[in-house]
Amino acid sequence: MFKYILKRLTYFIPTLVIISLITFGLSKITPGDPVKLALGNKDNGGDAGQAQEKMANEKAYYEKAENLGLNLPTFYFGLGTVAEPDTMYKIVKRSDRETLEDLTSQYGNWDLIQSYFYQIKKIELSLFDIQTDSTVFENMKEIKQKLNLLYLTSDDFDINNNLNSLLKNSVNNDKLASLHAAFLELQKSYNDVKINATPSKNYIPSIKWHGIKNQYHRWLLGDSPWFFGEEEPGQVKGFLRGDFGNSYLDGRPIASKLADAIPWTLMMNFISIIIGYLISIPMGVFSAVNKGNAKDRISTIFLFILNSLPSFWIATMLVTFITTDEYGMNWFPTYGVGEVDSDMGFGEVFGIRAYHLILPVFCLTYGGIAYLSRQMRAGMLNTLGQDFIRTARAKGNTEKTVIWKHAFRNSLIPIITIFSSIFPAIIAGSFVIEFIFSIPGMGKLSLEALTARDFPMIFTVMMLSAILTLIGNLVADLMYSIVDPRISYDK
Amino acid sequence: MSTTQNNKSLDQSYWAIVKRQFQKNRVAVWSLRMVYVIVFIGLFADFLANDKPIYCKVNGESYFPILKSYGVALGLTKYPPEFSNVNWQEISYESVIRTVIPYSPQNMDLKNKDYKSPFDDQEVESTRWRHFMGTDNLGRDVLAGMIHGTRTAMLVGIISMSLSVIIGIFMGALSGYYGDHGLQMSRIRFWLNIIFGLLGVYYAFGIRGYHLSQALANHLGFFLLQLLLSLIILFSFIAIANVLAHFLKQISFLGKKIDVPVDILISRLIEVKVSIPTMLLILSIVAVMKSPSILMVMVIIGLTSWTGIAKYTRAELLKVRSLEFIQAAQSLGYGEWRTIFKHALPNSLSSVLVSIAFGVAGAILLESSLSFLGIGMKPEDVTWGSMLSSARGYFKAWWLAIFPGMAIFITVTIFNLLGEGLTDAMDPRQKK
Numbered sequence: 030m031f032k033y034i035l036k037r038l039t040y041f042i043p044t045l046v047i048i049s050l051i052t053f054g055l056s057k058i059t060p061g062d063p064v065k066l067a068l069g070n071k072d073n074g075g076d077a078g079q080a081q082e083k084m085a086n087e088k089a090y091y092e093k094a095e096n097l098g099l100n101l102p103t104f105y106f107g108l109g110t111v112a113e114p115d116t117m118y119k120i121v122k123r124s125d126r127e128t129l130e131d132l133t134s135q136y137g138n139w140d141l142i143q144s145y146f147y148q149i150k151k152i153e154l155s156l157f158d159i160q161t162d163s164t165v166f167e168n169m170k171e172i173k174q175k176l177n178l179l180y181l182t183s184d185d186f187d188i189n190n191n192l193n194s195l196l197k198n199s200v201n202n203d204k205l206a207s208l209h210a211a212f213l214e215l216q217k218s219y220n221d222v223k224i225n226a227t228p229s230k231n232y233i234p235s236i237k238w239h240g241i242k243n244q245y246h247r248w249l250l251g252d253s254p255w256f257f258g259e260e261e262p263g264q265v266k267g268f269l270r271g272d273f274g275n276s277y278l279d280g281r282p283i284a285s286k287l288a289d290a291i292p293w294t295l296m297m298n299f300i301s302i303i304i305g306y307l308i309s310i311p312m313g314v315f316s317a318v319n320k321g322n323a324k325d326r327i328s329t330i331f332l333f334i335l336n337s338l339p340s341f342w343i344a345t346m347l348v349t350f351i352t353t354d355e356y357g358m359n360w361f362p363t364y365g366v367g368e369v370d371s372d373m374g375f376g377e378v379f380g381i382r383a384y385h386l387i388l389p390v391f392c393l394t395y396g397g398i399a400y401l402s403r404q405m406r407a408g409m410l411n412t413l414g415q416d417f418i419r420t421a422r423a424k425g426n427t428e429k430t431v432i433w434k435h436a437f438r439n440s441l442i443p444i445i446t447i448f449s450s451i452f453p454a455i456i457a458g459s460f461v462i463e464f465i466f467s468i469p470g471m472g473k474l475s476l477e478a479l480t481a482r483d484f485p486m487i488f489t490v491m492m493l494s495a496i497l498t499l500i501g502n503l504v505a506d507l508m509y510s511i512v513d514p515r516i517s518y519d520k
Numbered sequence: 521m522s523t524t525q526n527n528k529s530l531d532q533s534y535w536a537i538v539k540r541q542f543q544k545n546r547v548a549v550w551s552l553r554m555v556y557v558i559v560f561i562g563l564f565a566d567f568l569a570n571d572k573p574i575y576c577k578v579n580g581e582s583y584f585p586i587l588k589s590y591g592v593a594l595g596l597t598k599y600p601p602e603f604s605n606v607n608w609q610e611i612s613y614e615s616v617i618r619t620v621i622p623y624s625p626q627n628m629d630l631k632n633k634d635y636k637s638p639f640d641d642q643e644v645e646s647t648r649w650r651h652f653m654g655t656d657n658l659g660r661d662v663l664a665g666m667i668h669g670t671r672t673a674m675l676v677g678i679i680s681m682s683l684s685v686i687i688g689i690f691m692g693a694l695s696g697y698y699g700d701h702g703l704q705m706s707r708i709r710f711w712l713n714i715i716f717g718l719l720g721v722y723y724a725f726g727i728r729g730y731h732l733s734q735a736l737a738n739h740l741g742f743f744l745l746q747l748l749l750s751l752i753i754l755f756s757f758i759a760i761a762n763v764l765a766h767f768l769k770q771i772s773f774l775g776k777k778i779d780v781p782v783d784i785l786i787s788r789l790i791e792v793k794v795s796i797p798t799m800l801l802i803l804s805i806v807a808v809m810k811s812p813s814i815l816m817v818m819v820i821i822g823l824t825s826w827t828g829i830a831k832y833t834r835a836e837l838l839k840v841r842s843l844e845f846i847q848a849a850q851s852l853g854y855g856e857w858r859t860i861f862k863h864a865l866p867n868s869l870s871s872v873l874v875s876i877a878f879g880v881a882g883a884i885l886l887e888s889s890l891s892f893l894g895i896g897m898k899p900e901d902v903t904w905g906s907m908l909s910s911a912r913g914y915f916k917a918w919w920l921a922i923f924p925g926m927a928i929f930i931t932v933t934i935f936n937l938l939g940e941g942l943t944d945a946m947d948p949r950q951k952k
Contacts, residue, residue, distance in 0.1 A: 060808075334933070337929060341892050342929060346925065350921075453797055476803070
C-alpha cells in the first residue's frame, strides 16, 4: 500500500509542473501592467508636472518591479529571434516592451529602434525645461499627448501621424525652436529605422539561456537559499516553501487572505455535505427498496427536478422573496455573515452566524442531495440484484437485516468516494453562491482576484486546488480499498 | 418478445431498436419536441421580437428591414438614408407588419423604464405594445430578452458542444484505439515531427504573432486570412518532416520502430484539465482576454469540457478494439484512420450521444452562471443569466427573478430528460 501511495505521489509531479506552467503562462499573457496594479494603478508616465516628480515615479516603478521580481527573465530559456536583443526582459515597463517588440518584428534592426526610443525619452525629459506660458500652452499640451502616444504605437501610419502633429505644433515658434529641431531629428531616426530595416533577421530563431535567475523559478522555488545561509532582503522563499507572495490588490500576504477566507468556505461545504449525506442516503435506500412503486416514482421525479434547478436561480429567488419586506416575508438576512462583537458569548455568535448561513448552505446542499440520492439509489439497486443478497434472503434473514446489513454497506462504495471531492471544492469555493450572499469565502476571493487580474492570488488558488484534487483522487482510491477489501493495489 | 415476433419486418439494426425504445418513452419524446421549439425560437428570434418591422412601406417603397439588417451586419448593403440612425418605432409607415413582440432586447422604452411590472399600468398605446413580462430599469422588454436569450442558449449548446465533441472524440479515439503500444512509427519520423512541429509553430504563430494580433484588432476577415496562412505554414512544415522521414527511414538506425505512448500523454492531459476546477479555469482564461465576449466564453466552455467525452470514447474504444470485426477490418488491410472512423467509432457512439445531451445542459448552465456573474458580458448584451442578475438590483422586480430563471431551468431539464431517455433507450437490459 505504501509503495502504491509513493508511486501515485510521484505521478503528481509532472501534472503539477504542467499546471504551474499553465497558470504562469496565463499570467504572462494577461493584458495590463502588474507593476501598475501593485502600485495602485496610478498613471505614472502621464502628465507628471515636474521632471523630478516624473523621475521619482519612474524610480518607484522600477523599485516595485524589482521587488516583484519582474526585472528577471521570464523562464529558464527564451525562444526568440536574432533580431531581438538578449536583454529585452530588462525593459520592465510592459507597454514599452510591447511597443519595442512590435517595432522589432516589423523592422528587425534593434540598434536603430533602440536609439529612436531613447530619443523619445530624451525629448520627454527636455520638455520640463521649457518655460510654458499662455502662448504655447495649447501646443505644449498637444505635444505632450502625442509624445506619450509615440510610446504606445508601433503602427507606421500612427507614428507618422503623431510625428507630423508634433512638427506642426512646434513649427514657427521661437520658444519651441529647440523642440522642433529635436522632432526633426526624431523623424529622421524613425525613417532610418524604416530604411535600414532587416526584417529577415526575424526569421532566424535563437534560443537564449537565462539560468535559474528567472521569474518562474523565483515564484515556484524562491531565490533565498534552501538550506544554508541567511535570506537577504528582497529574496523570497517561493511557492513550494509556503511563501505565496503578496496580493497585488492590497499588498496583503496571500496566506493571510486565504486564512481569512478558507474557514467560511470550509464550514459551509462541510455542513452542506454532512446534511446532504444524512438526507440522501436514507432517501436513496428508501427509493431503491420501493423500486417501481408510486413512492419511488414521485421521489425520482422530485430528485430529478431538484437536480436541474440552477442553484443561482434558487438563491436569487430566495434573496428576492424571503429576505426583504417587499413581499412581507423578511425572514432571513439578505447577505453577509453578520456582525459580531468580541464580547459576545459563543451561543450568541453561533446564533448570528447560523441565521446568516442558512440560505447559502441550503442552496449549496439541495443539488448535492439530488445527486447523492440518485447515486445511492443506483448503487443500492445494483447491489440488491446480486447473488449474495438472494443468498441472504434464502437464509431466512429479515428484509431489514438484508437491506441494512448486507446490501447497504456494499452500496456505499460509489458515494463514499464523492466525499473526496470536498477538498477541491473548499479551495475553489462556490463562486456564484458566495457572490450572491456576499460570503467572504474562497469563491468570492478568487472572483475578486480574477476580475482585478491579481495573479499571485490566482496562481495560489489554482495550484492549491490542483494539489487538493490530486490528493482527493488518491484518497478516493484508497477509500475504495478500505470499504471493499477485494480491491487491492498491491500486486 | 411477442411484438418482435409479430413484426418480423421491423428493422433490427441497433439504431432502429434504440429509436423504437426511445419513442416508447413519452417524456423523452416530449423533451425532444421541446428541443425543436427551442431551436425554432432561437433561429427565428429576430422575427419574433424586434423593433424593426418585418415588412414596411415608406414613401411608396417596400422594405424588409429585418432581412436587410442581416445584409448590413454582413457588410453587404447599407440602410437607405431615411433609415440610418432612426428610431424604428417612431417612423410613420404607410403600411407595416411588425414582429409578435415589437421590441428588441436592447430597446429602451423610456416611457416604461424603472421596472414596470407585467401587471402595472404601462404607458403604451395599446395591448399590442404592452410589455407582457415587464421591463427592467432601462425600460428594456423582458420578453424580448427571453426570446433572444434562447438564441444565446442555443448557440452555447451548438458551439461549445461541437467543439468539445470534436476534441473529445478525437482524443478519446486516439488514446483508446492505440493505447500505449498501438501507434508505432520510425524513430526519425517521430523526432522530425516534433522538431518540425515546433519550428512550424514558431514560424506560423511566434513570428507572425504581430501580424495576427494586428489583423485581429482591425478586421475579423483579415484575421481569418492571416490565420489560414499561419496554418498553411504549420502544415507545410509537418509535411516536410514526413517527406524527409520517408526517405531517411531507409537508414536502419533511424528507421527503427518506436512506440508512441499516446494513451499516457492524453490521460495526463485529461488529468491536468480535471485537477483545475472548471469555473476557475474558465474565469482565468477570460481574465487573460483583452476584450472577452459571449462568443469567446462559448468557445472556452467548449475547449474546457471535452474531457468527459474523451473518457467515454476512450473506454468504449478500449472495449471495441479487441472485438473481432475490428481485427477483421485490420486484417483486410484497411488504413488505420478508416478502421477508427468507419468501424470502431460508430460502434461506440451511443455513450457519446448521451454525454452530448447532458453536456448541452451543463454548458447552458455554465454559460448562464457566467453571464450571471457578468463574465464576458458587454453592457448591451442580454442573456438569461444577465437578466436574472439584474433582479438583484431591485427586489420588487419579481418578474426579473422568475422568468429568466424559469427559462434556464426548463432548458436544462429538457436536455437532462433527453439524456435520461437516450440512456434508457440504449440500455440493452431495457429491451423488450
